[in-house]
Amino acid sequence: MFQLRDVTCQFGRKLAVNNVSLTIPEGQMVGVIGRSGAGKSTLLRMLNRLAKSTSGSIRYGDIDVTALRGAGLRAWQRDCAMIFQQFNLVPRLDVLTNVLLGRLNERSTVMNVLGLFSREERIEAIAALERLGIEQVALQPAGTLSGGQQQRVAIARALMQRPKVLLADEPIASLDPLNAKIVMDALRDINEREGITVIVNLHTLDTARTYCQRIVGMAEGRVVFDGAAEHLDGQAVATIYGTEQAIDETMTSTALPERQAALARPATPSASLQPLVLAGL
Numbered sequence: 489m490f491q492l493r494d495v496t497c498q499f500g501r502k503l504a505v506n507n508v509s510l511t512i513p514e515g516q517m518v519g520v521i522g523r524s525g526a527g528k529s530t531l532l533r534m535l536n537r538l539a540k541s542t543s544g545s546i547r548y549g550d551i552d553v554t555a556l557r558g559a560g561l562r563a564w565q566r567d568c569a570m571i572f573q574q575f576n577l578v579p580r581l582d583v584l585t586n587v588l589l590g591r592l593n594e595r596s597t598v599m600n601v602l603g604l605f606s607r608e609e610r611i612e613a614i615a616a617l618e619r620l621g622i623e624q625v626a627l628q629p630a631g632t633l634s635g636g637q638q639q640r641v642a643i644a645r646a647l648m649q650r651p652k653v654l655l656a657d658e659p660i661a662s663l664d665p666l667n668a669k670i671v672m673d674a675l676r677d678i679n680e681r682e683g684i685t686v687i688v689n690l691h692t693l694d695t696a697r698t699y700c701q702r703i704v705g706m707a708e709g710r711v712v713f714d715g716a717a718e719h720l721d722g723q724a725v726a727t728i729y730g731t732e733q734a735i736d737e738t739m740t741s742t743a744l745p746e747r748q749a750a751l752a753r754p755a756t757p758s759a760s761l762q763p764l765v766l767a768g769l
């Protein structure tokens with residue numbers, strides 16, 4: 489489990505995250521919400537050490553995350569995968585290679601320099617793509633895919649890391665509601681089936697309510713709400729978003745009419761061997 493004690497991150501005079509203490513048991517799906525600038529991204533980035541805390545302690549089980557360096561830090565960043573709003577794929581490389589890049593940290597430098605991936609690694613990458621319903625695009629350049637497809641590739645790449653924790657920094661902020669639903673369903677499925685802890689920053693309140701067992705609300709760097717979705721009442725929302733006015737949650741809704749929702753369900757993975765053949769297996 490994660491244990492954060494009095495964690496602070498300061499940029500110059502700006503306190504991006506201010507004295508945050510949280511305990512996150514393994515296997516939870518946690519939504520972090522708050523206004524722009526509340527400190528959500530900085531909090532997530534400190535968890536996998538893309539950002540360094542200024543003070544306080546972050547532990548994951550026996551690991552003192554804040555003290556990690558070198559090989560220990562690389563191992564942690566493999567265990568703690570992250571996906572981003574802008575997908576961060578290599579657009580000119582094909583989808584399969586992008587997914588295989590999730591394995592780079594575990595391989596020898598020679599294998600990496602030669603760009604060699606084993607048959608087992610390729611099969612695992614195809615299986616990850618199948619699970620997300622996009623195995624048919626395995627050999628297309630990643631940059632030619634739609635945003636929703638690209639985010640699914642990013643999730644497949646994260647799965648290749650065999651992570652213990654999946655951090656998602658506004659993964660649906662650039663997607664339309666249909667693709668947002670596909671991506672959030674995939675994150676929920678990974679959380680439920682593998683028991684991987686998922687911590688996801690969200691702008692849309694109703695998405696947090698629908699998908700997250702636990703919601704953490706941030707305002708000006710501090711945690712101002714921490715509880716179950718059903719306890720997120722009007723007063724809590726006003727504290728998080730700093731407004732007395734009721735927020736119209738349907739404005740940013742990811743809820744879909746039933747017909748569109750049916751379209752959003754990933755197709756059953758095809759029994760066809762075509763992607764494997766295409767991938768040279």
Ligand SMILES: Nc1ncnc2c1ncn2[C@@H]1O[C@H](COP(=O)(O)OP(=O)(O)OP(=O)(O)O)[C@@H](O)[C@H]1O
Binds near residue numbers: 504527528529530
């Ligand atoms: N590298 C940085 N250097 C200076 N200031 C930063 C840096 N990163 C974040 N900040 C500042 O810290 C505060 C928190 O930023 P952060 O990106 O964590 O907020 P956020 O809640 O994720 O916002 P958004 O929803 O817009 O992404 C903001 O005021 C931001 O300008």
